[in-house]
Amino acid sequence: MVPVVELNDIAHVYVTDREASLAVEGIHLKVEPGEFVSLVGPSGCGKTTILSVIAGLLQPSKGAAYVNGDPIYGPSPEVGYMLQQDYLFPWRTIMDNALIGLELTERLNPESRSAVQNLLREMGLGDSGNLYPSQLSGGMRQRVALVRTLATDPGLLLLDEPFSALDYQTKLQLEDLIVETLKERGKTAILVTHDLSEAIAMSDRVILLNRNPGRIHRLFDIPENIRRAQPFFARKEPGFNELFHEIWGEMQTIGKE
Numbered sequence: 001m002v003p004v005v006e007l008n009d010i011a012h013v014y015v016t017d018r019e020a021s022l023a024v025e026g027i028h029l030k031v032e033p034g035e036f037v038s039l040v041g042p043s044g045c046g047k048t049t050i051l052s053v054i055a056g057l058l059q060p061s062k063g064a065a066y067v068n069g070d071p072i073y074g075p076s077p078e079v080g081y082m083l084q085q086d087y088l089f090p091w092r093t094i095m096d097n098a099l100i101g102l103e104l105t106e107r108l109n110p111e112s113r114s115a116v117q118n119l120l121r122e123m124g125l126g127d128s129g130n131l132y133p134s135q136l137s138g139g140m141r142q143r144v145a146l147v148r149t150l151a152t153d154p155g156l157l158l159l160d161e162p163f164s165a166l167d168y169q170t171k172l173q174l175e176d177l178i179v180e181t182l183k184e185r186g187k188t189a190i191l192v193t194h195d196l197s198e199a200i201a202m203s204d205r206v207i208l209l210n211r212n213p214g215r216i217h218r219l220f221d222i223p224e225n226i227r228r229a230q231p232f233f234a235r236k237e238p239g240f241n242e243l244f245h246e247i248w249g250e251m252q253t254i255g256k257e
């Protein structure tokens with residue numbers, strides 16, 4: 001099976017007027033279809049840099065990067081990107097915000113519009129289509145951002161700290177909703193998060209990066225019982241706390257390096 005993402009020996013140097021700094025180096029990664037993978041590690045270890053390479057927003061200084069077996073040359077409709085901020089347009093209704101990707105890719109038609117209406121309904125936003133973003137809570141807005149991302153039906157979703165601006169309860173609810181929605185549709189996902197418990201609860205695999213420069217420190221396969229549970233209940237599964245402490249312990253050693 002062709003991996004959805006393949007990174008071969010990726011390195012990236014950011015060059016500014018004053019200096020060149022090596023952000024990541026020697027990154028090898030394969031993400032298989034339907035897999036949910038999280039990237040965790042200390043601030044500055046290169047999580048967003050890696051996502052930007054996969055999103056086609058950043059050309060790496062070294063190495064080869066592929067999505068579905070094709071070299072990445074730029075942003076692709078196969079890849080959806082969801083960020084910490086929802087970036088909804090305040091002057092457009094919820095429905096019109098959700099449709100924007102379809103409009104831009106010239107795929108808006110009665111069928112795709114009706115699919116978006118169904119997605120809004122699934123996300124509990126069926127009655128909100130005519131409202132404006134300012135009339136919605138943060139959690140509702142992030143659900144609209146998820147609908148907007150899914151509307152164009154990308155096979156791969158990149159999730160860059162999508163819950164970090166939300167209150168704890170909303171964040172737990174959205175974790176469950178996102179995992180369920182993506183699994184149902186067979187999507188592949190890469191999540192960047194600072195919340196280790198979230199990473200373990202949502203993922204099939206957690207990738208711990210170290211820094212200066214960012215490299216893959218260790219990969220953790222999440223045990224079956226935790227993977228099968230909804231993220232909220234996964235935290236109560238046998239083995240969850242032990243795994244949390246194991247990864248946490250490794251993170252502390254990285255922090256001291």
Ligand SMILES: Nc1ncnc2c1ncn2[C@@H]1O[C@H](COP(=O)(O)OP(=O)(O)OP(=O)(O)O)[C@@H](O)[C@H]1O
Binds near residue numbers: 046
């Ligand atoms: N545009 C840029 N110009 C120069 N250096 C950059 C740029 N973007 C990132 N860096 C540097 O590259 C390294 C990796 O940054 P990156 O944002 O990918 O890390 P991160 O793990 O996502 O960080 P955080 O967890 O704080 O969001 C850091 O040292 C950062 O300062």
